[in-house]
Amino acid sequence: MPTELRGAIEARKALRKFTPDLSKELQKEMAALLKPIVTVARGFIPATVLSGWSKAEASNTNYRQFPRFDAAAAKRGIGYRTAPSKVNRNGFRALARIANVSAAGAIYETAGRLNPQGKAQGPVVDRYVNGVYDKTTASGKQYSNSLNPNAGKQFIDALNGTGQIVDANNQTGAGRRSRKMKGRAIYKAWAEDGGKTNAAVIKAIEKTKIIFNNNFKSVA
Amino acid sequence: MAVDPQVVVNIASEFTGKKAFTQAETATTKLGKTTKNLGKTLAKTFSVAAVLAFGRAVARAFSDAQKEAALLANSLDSINLAFAAPFIGQFLDKLALATGKAGGDLTNAFIKLSQATGDATTAQKLLQTALDISGATGKDLQSVSVALGKAFQGETTALAKLGIGYTTAELQGVKFDELLKLLNSRFGGAAAKAADTYAGKLARIGQAADLAKEKIGEGFVDGLEESGVSVEEFQEAIINLGTNIGRALGKITAFAGKIGEEFDKLKDNPVINLLLKISETVGALKGLKALGGLFNSGPADDPAKIRSAARLRREIYRQEQENLKKNLTLTKALTKEKKDQLALDKAALALGKGEDIFDLDKIQVQAALLAKQDEINKLGVNATDQQKLQLANDITRLSIKKTMAELEDAIAAKDVEAATRLAKKLNLDLAILGALQNQEFKLADINKILETFKPKKLIDIDNLDEALLLLAKMAGLKININPNLALNPNVPITPITPITPITPKIPATNVTGQVATLTNLRAATSTGTGINFLLKEHIDTLTDAISNNALNALGDEQARLRAMGIFDTAGIGAGFDVAGFRRGEERGNTYNVNINAGVIGNEDGVALVVQRAILDLERKGDPLRYTGGL
Numbered sequence: 001m002p003t004e005l006r007g008a009i010e011a012r013k014a015l016r017k018f019t020p021d022l023s024k025e026l027q028k029e030m031a032a033l034l035k036p037i038v039t040v041a042r043g044f045i046p047a048t049v050l051s052g053w054s055k056a057e058a059s060n061t062n063y064r065q066f067p068r069f070d071a072a073a074a075k076r077g078i079g080y081r082t083a084p085s086k087v088n089r090n091g092f093r094a095l096a097r098i099a100n101v102s103a104a105g106a107i108y109e110t111a112g113r114l115n116p117q118g119k120a121q122g123p124v125v126d127r128y129v130n131g132v133y134d135k136t137t138a139s140g141k142q143y144s145n146s147l148n149p150n151a152g153k154q155f156i157d158a159l160n161g162t163g164q165i166v167d168a169n170n171q172t173g174a175g176r177r178s179r180k181m182k183g184r185a186i187y188k189a190w191a192e193d194g195g196k197t198n199a200a201v202i203k204a205i206e207k208t209k210i211i212f213n214n215n216f217k218s219v220a
Numbered sequence: 221m222a223v224d225p226q227v228v229v230n231i232a233s234e235f236t237g238k239k240a241f242t243q244a245e246t247a248t249t250k251l252g253k254t255t256k257n258l259g260k261t262l263a264k265t266f267s268v269a270a271v272l273a274f275g276r277a278v279a280r281a282f283s284d285a286q287k288e289a290a291l292l293a294n295s296l297d298s299i300n301l302a303f304a305a306p307f308i309g310q311f312l313d314k315l316a317l318a319t320g321k322a323g324g325d326l327t328n329a330f331i332k333l334s335q336a337t338g339d340a341t342t343a344q345k346l347l348q349t350a351l352d353i354s355g356a357t358g359k360d361l362q363s364v365s366v367a368l369g370k371a372f373q374g375e376t377t378a379l380a381k382l383g384i385g386y387t388t389a390e391l392q393g394v395k396f397d398e399l400l401k402l403l404n405s406r407f408g409g410a411a412a413k414a415a416d417t418y419a420g421k422l423a424r425i426g427q428a429a430d431l432a433k434e435k436i437g438e439g440f441v442d443g444l445e446e447s448g449v450s451v452e453e454f455q456e457a458i459i460n461l462g463t464n465i466g467r468a469l470g471k472i473t474a475f476a477g478k479i480g481e482e483f484d485k486l487k488d489n490p491v492i493n494l495l496l497k498i499s500e501t502v503g504a505l506k507g508l509k510a511l512g513g514l515f516n517s518g519p520a521d522d523p524a525k526i527r528s529a530a531r532l533r534r535e536i537y538r539q540e541q542e543n544l545k546k547n548l549t550l551t552k553a554l555t556k557e558k559k560d561q562l563a564l565d566k567a568a569l570a571l572g573k574g575e576d577i578f579d580l581d582k583i584q585v586q587a588a589l590l591a592k593q594d595e596i597n598k599l600g601v602n603a604t605d606q607q608k609l610q611l612a613n614d615i616t617r618l619s620i621k622k623t624m625a626e627l628e629d630a631i632a633a634k635d636v637e638a639a640t641r642l643a644k645k646l647n648l649d650l651a652i653l654g655a656l657q658n659q660e661f662k663l664a665d666i667n668k669i670l671e672t673f674k675p676k677k678l679i680d681i682d683n684l685d686e687a688l689l690l691l692a693k694m695a696g697l698k699i700n701i702n703p704n705l706a707l708n709p710n711v712p713i714t715p716i717t718p719i720t721p722i723t724p725k726i727p728a729t730n731v732t733g734q735v736a737t738l739t740n741l742r743a744a745t746s747t748g749t750g751i752n753f754l755l756k757e758h759i760d761t762l763t764d765a766i767s768n769n770a771l772n773a774l775g776d777e778q779a780r781l782r783a784m785g786i787f788d789t790a791g792i793g794a795g796f797d798v799a800g801f802r803r804g805e806e807r808g809n810t811y812n813v814n815i816n817a818g819v820i821g822n823e824d825g826v827a828l829v830v831q832r833a834i835l836d837l838e839r840k841g842d843p844l845r846y847t848g849g850l
Contacts (some may be wrong), residue, residue: 099229
């Protein structure tokens with residue numbers, strides 16, 4: 001769960017408007033803090049996971065294929081942002097982020113987070129085709145669409161063989177923990193960091209705010 | 221590249237609001253309004269509900285009255301007059317009956333005024349004035365009270381904005397006591413006249429009914445408590461009643477088409493309406509009976525009560541005096557602070573205006589132009605009007621920049637006086653600049669502006685005599701050795717004769733001629749050659765020799781030698797015998813001079829040695845004089 005700050009977005013705007021140098025300095029400082037986490041997270045991406053996953057995608061298809069795993073692209077996809085994000089559906093904006101943006105990298109990061117044993121196949125349902133009722137397996141995003149009923153489990157087992165899912169949510173106290181802070185690369189790196197970077201980033205923002213306020217007071 | 225929200229670590233997030241929350245809030249408000257409208261419709265439609273509504277109204281009136289009383293007590297407590305709350309409450313009730321204003325409005329107005337004045341008596345007086353102004357202008361009492369409270373604290377803008385016929389400047393020019401007199405003379409009695417009208421009388425009756433409602437509510441709650449029925453039990457009964465009504469409504473709604481028409485007929489039935497009105501009037505009359513106790517609270521000649529009231533009045537007076545003192549000190553401090561702040565704000569405003577006009581690049585360009593147009597700076601006859609205008613414009617811009625910088629410093633240093641002065645200057649410059657940009661200034665005005673920017677004249681050839689006279693005058697006034705001069709100011713002051721420069725023995729013209737000759741010779745040689753360098757050294761030496769410093773030093777030397785009688789005159793007193801002086805100095809000392817001739821050989825040998833030495837010197841140079849000689 002990200003730490004909530006108050007007035008930080010406004011402070012960033014004010015910094016950019018009145019003291020662009022200080023704003024850039026803050027971004028540099030935040031980047032310097034986030035870079036080691038990114039480096040560590042990239043280190044958790046294996047060279048290969050499953051040999052078939054790294055094969056070239058078929059050409060001339062009219063649907064989006066399952067993305068090919070390319071270790072270099074997955075590593076490149078891990079990065080950081082120091083610009084404030086858009087408002088998410090819960091009304092929050094993040095001041096800094098570490099993201100895993102490549103499709104294959106995101107799959108490696110999160111596969112098995114929701115269903116550790118893989119998605120089950122859909123139930124057998126009746127299907128009416130050409131005036132005849134037939135039996136078929138229900139399909140959809142919530143089901144495994146493979147003919148192999150163990151496909152999901154085998155895939156996740158293979159991923160677990162290269163790296164286990166780690167929960168980076170270190171919150172204590174009452175309430176349900178979200179599963180959304182679990183993963184194999186960036187979340188693992190974040191968990192290993194143990195909140196030090198988080199505290200350092202917030203401290204950097206607060207420090208800059210204080211410097212800005214002091215400068216502004218001295219001018220006024 | 222888009223960031224999948226599922227695979228991101230957010231650091232330091234901030235909640236900035238959510239659209240869904242706003243939508244939910246709006247929806248709730250709409251639902252509330254709809255429910256309220258539904259309630260109103262049902263209350264109008266069903267007479268049973270109307271009776272219940274009356275019951276609720278009296279309870280609410282009582283509750284509101286209790287809230288107002290608590291609010292008043294709290295407000296008075298903040299100025300240490302909490303003990304006077306019941307009496308002020310009675311005063312406000314009577315005032316409500318007399319004017320027809322709602323008790324809640326009066327209480328709120330009184331609270332505002334008492335907070336502003338810190339004095340219940342003054343607040344009562346101001347409340348009367350506020351009622352008059354409100355009655356005369358039609359403005360609501362709350363706005364008038366707030367404006368009067370602010371006026372009491374020295375801010376008359378709000379009062380002027382009420383549109384009472386006085387401007388802010390007029391109101392600021394008078395003290396508050398005088399202002400109150402003015403307002404009373406203009407609006408006095410307006411509230412009484414308003415209350416005496418038909419509408420006013422109706423309002424007064426309505427107010428009596430409201431008070432009655434409060435009293436009915438009070439009686440209702442008291443009665444409930446006395447009956448032994450707990451509030452919880454009564455609540456349960458009401459809820460059950462609501463459930464039954466709800467069921468009935470559900471059944472009725474099923475036949476709404478037909479039954480609605482029947483209810484409309486019942487609603488229009490004059491007999492039913494009359495019955496309802498009678499029931500409300502009876503309730504109000506019961507309340508009025510309870511209200512009677514307010515005015516007949518006991519015999520007026522009861523000595524104990526009189527003493528108690530006197531004590532209370534003394535206590536109120538003492539507390540009010542204390543509050544007055546506190547307010548006075550506070551007001552003084554606030555006034556000073558506001559004045560300073562106002563001055564600084566004005567200065568900052570002027571600075572802001574200046575920043576809009578100031579353009580660094582432009583000024584730099586104009587400054588470069590200024591340097592190039594040096595001859596125009598003197599505003600000679602050849603300068604065209606356009607050039608003069610442009611020049612004046614540029615100089616004014618530069619002046620604005622300078623003043624802005626100074627003003628920034630003054631604001632930063634919180635130097636109010638300097639900031640005010642500089643702000644005035646900046647405003648003046650800005651006005652000039654504005655006029656220049658519009659080209660409305662006449663040439664004479666431009667000349668005047670340029671004159672103000674011309675540098676002050678220093679001592680030069682033109683005013684040298686005048687300056688010397690002035691200096692002499694100053695010296696004469698300060699170092700006056702002639703007492704008559706000091707006593708008689710009409711005696712003209714004789715200027716001090718300047719010291720005659722010492723004429724050097726060697727005429728400078730000769731040396732100047734030498735320098736000229738050498739310079740001509742040097743001009744004929746090539747640069748970088750030895751002769752060129754030697755000639756330069758000679759020229760420099762001679763030039764230094766005829767410099768003022770050298771001539772003065774020479775004159776000093778000659779003067780000293782002349783005084784010693786060893787130059788060109790006999791000197792002062794007996795002549796100075798240098799040789800005798802030296803001998804006298806060394807008298808008694810013995811000096812032995814030993815000359816070591818060494819071994820004397822033949823002349824040829826000596827000549828050979830000398831010859832070799834000369835040859836070595838020519839071949840190898842003098843190693844003692846030149847490092848690394850050839």
